Amino acid sequence: MMEPDLVVPTMEAIRRWAGVSVPNAAARQGLADMKGMIAEIEAVRAAMVFEDEPSSFEAALAALKEAP
């Protein structure tokens, strides 16, 4: 199977930005699978609006707790 276009530039970006070199073939294969993550985020992003107001996960936990 042909390697997706994103693999080589992503490896290079990681090396430049994080200083980490690709450790093995499995890691390179894993980058190819990133196409799936990108597609998923694009799909769910379309279904949700980014909120203008700050939102807090901890506040949601407190607000939604079980009634005594």
Place this chain on the structure above:
Amino acid sequence: MNAPVSSDLTQLSMTESADAFARGDVTAEALVKASLARIDAHDGKVNSVIRLDRDAALEAAAAQDKARAAGKPLGKLAGAPMMHKDMYYRAGKVSTCGSKIRRDFVAPTTATVLERLDAAGAIDMGTLNMAEFAQNPTGHNAHHGDCHNPWNLAYCTGGSSSGSGAGVAARFFTAALGSDTGGSIRLPATICGVTGIKGTQTRVSRAGVMPLSFSADNVGPLTRTARDAARFMAVIAGHDPKDPTSSREPVPDYEAALTGDIKGKRVVVLETTFLDGADEPVAAAFEESMKVLAAQGAVVTRITAPEIMRAVNAYTAVVSRVEGATIHGNWMRGRSEDYAIHLSARLFGGYAIPGHYYVEALSRRGPLLRRFVAEVMGSADLVATPTLKTRVPTLAETDIDADAANWERFMAVSYNTRPFNYLGLPTVSIPCGFDDRGLPIGLQLAGRPYAEGTVLQAADAYQRVTDWHLRSPAL
């Protein structure tokens, strides 16, 4: 009148052990010696132990016996032998975190949860095998050896708290700390046939605990019964000044709430997503468990899983991968060859995820939790799913370092558990049957935020009328 204490002390649960000790029916020394003997006899096959602190355990037991003889007040867990996943720091002791990289790491501090267990009189006998840096759902470990399922040694234990699940199931000790970032308590619990709970996010202090993903890490117990888990959680939960992220919500007496009465509790089954493609024995055991809860007066309803589950799953992956990669940055720069292949590969991918994905994933966590509770739990107290959709896989068929073709089966293991970490909800796994190969099946119950008591109440009620949790493997 109390029942006579079993002649085989390793068959006593954590609460049975502590209660027998408190009554004077058994010494802590006898409990610890029975545990040590069982480990000596059988752990060569299971490989659940990393370090056995034999002398320290016997000294701690002697101290508890002396305290009881002197009439001093006893802790709630006094005399109960335990071991813990090798990622809970104890000052001066090595904590390998299941890795080669930390094989000689001497912890500079003691985890708050260990201090709380010590104060409650629990006997810490040493440390347990785990997935390398708690980063896989099967329990494979290239550095310390794979942990084996005591029900059938060819099968995986679930991970990452592999030794915790296997050791509790094998009756090596009464309880163990695990940790859960995507299912790492609940998976070994279901796969080894024991009880495991992760609390609401931030319910238990993480001070002195190896981090994996700050946003999703949870500390919790694996035990034989829901009653054990209730008592254990009451000891370790609650705010800790050393962990400013820990919750300030008061901790109720979970055990006192175990009345067996679940009449009117509303249980919702998510018919899609969590049951799609479930293996037949798993689906059958799950449906039977719903009948049991209904027969006890719970009101079981069924809905389609909400559309937001897709977003929950996508964002879960982003958060854990970015945080994991960041935590491991120095080692990935300097010694990536010292990780197992699958782990360095996974960590490497985390650096590819852009910052705005991460911020997006965190910023939508609150809104998605609100929607989940509104759409799923608006009229329910509990959500029920199988903990693992498939039958327990073998070690060989989930070994991705040996064969990359095993990737899908490997990732599928945590499919039903991961969402509850992103959502931060308290979730328990309890045994609810066995498959046609004799491996355990688990029922997962999640509650609203801070509803650990309700989750444990339902688990305990179920265990009062079933005996899956009482079965132990022949070793």
